[in-house]
Amino acid sequence: MDRLIGVDVGGTRTRVGAVYAGRILARRAFPTRGLAEVKAAIKEVLLEAGWKKPDAIGVGAPAPMDMRRGVILNAPNLPHWNGANVAEELQDAFDCPVFLGNDANCAAVGELVYGWRAQDFLYVTWSTGIGGGIVAGGQVVWGATGQAGEIGHITLRPDGPHCRCGKRGCLEAFAGGAGLSDRSLEHFGQRFSAEELVERAKKGETGALSLVDDACFFMGQALAIVAELLEPEMVIFGGGLTNSWDFLGPKVIAALHSMSRIRPRVELTKLGDDVGLLGAATLPFHFPKL
Ligand SMILES: [Zn+2]
Incomplete structure (x- = not known):
């Protein structure tokens, strides 16, 4: 085959x-x-x-x-x-x-077979939504029905913004591209795409920067939960928002380190x-x- x-x-x-x-x-x-x-x-x-x-x-x-x-x-x-x-x-x-x-x-299977080939890692897709895949001991953790690894729907603030999944305060609601865009509408009365928001944050616009900082903080918090739970060797990121990894990555890693004693190596996918x-x-x- x-x-x-x-x-x-x-x-x-x-x-x-x-x-x-x-x-x-x-x-x-x-x-x-x-x-x-x-x-x-x-x-x-x-x-x-x-x-x-x-x-x-x-x-x-x-x-x-x-x-x-x-x-x-x-x-x-x-x-x-x-x-x-x-x-x-x-x-x-x-x-x-x-x-x-x-x-x-x-995507986690792709990383396992053709990418970094780590045996214990969390794969995170960071784009419109936020998805995740777990590999432990060289095996994908599928869960009972194949839904495991949904890092995007870990509830970080039960009273937080509404998420598309029906819950509130999920990581995705704070940090997913669509969630970030929704939050720009709430804060500025004008909708920006996540990419626009990141560009504005890079230029130091205070409002945009605070939304982007929040997104990175909550991403780091979710990673810290997973790190303490599974002790992955790596966290591997892919997805559209990682085009701004030079700006976002250090913020995410700083947040992760502030909330977890376990500090996996954080890298971008090798497979683009x-x-x-x-x-x-x-x-x-x-x-x-x-
Ligand atoms: Zn959700």
Whole structure:
């Protein structure tokens, strides 16, 4: 089983690749829509790679799911994927086994197999939302139904801002791109994107700086909770907001160190934007027994 298709469904972009021995032989990236677009992209990369059919397909998506059946449940951030029967549809179309997993857990698999190759680490996706994946003793910690590692929904302030998950004061509500943008609206009466907010903070604008400092503080607090609990060797970050890592990283690390006696090495992913795609392609080998 070595002709693998990886599908990384992002909140804004979807990446599809034909992966052989850790190399992406053919790839497509496009604004996220639904399964039809993914099927079309798989057909294209198969053709380009010169494969008749893949040996397996792995799909990572940022949505609640039934991993056992390969079905996406309610997906507020992915309207075209609500209730999508990913495994059945792709299996029918490409006549091979299909595996569906949480996107951040897939990225953790990517890091485990092709990235830093640490054996005990937390992977954090820091973008519109915040996702996490745990690897302990060289194994992905999936949890009872595959939802483990949701660092974004650790409650840090029970009376904090509303989170998209329905709770209040989650890490994601403070530090996720969408959460930061919501907070800019509350504070300035004007909505800025998280990237704009970070740029303003870099220039020293007090209001923006205080929101960004808060985000980094809460990120550090969540990492400290995980560090004390699991003693990871590393924390590995990926995702759009890490484009400003030079500015954000030192703040996050300072907060982590102020709240945890255990101080894992904190690094960016070695795989860049491909971490989710490579991880999804390797998901068939790391899929849990559910
Ligand atoms: Zn939440």
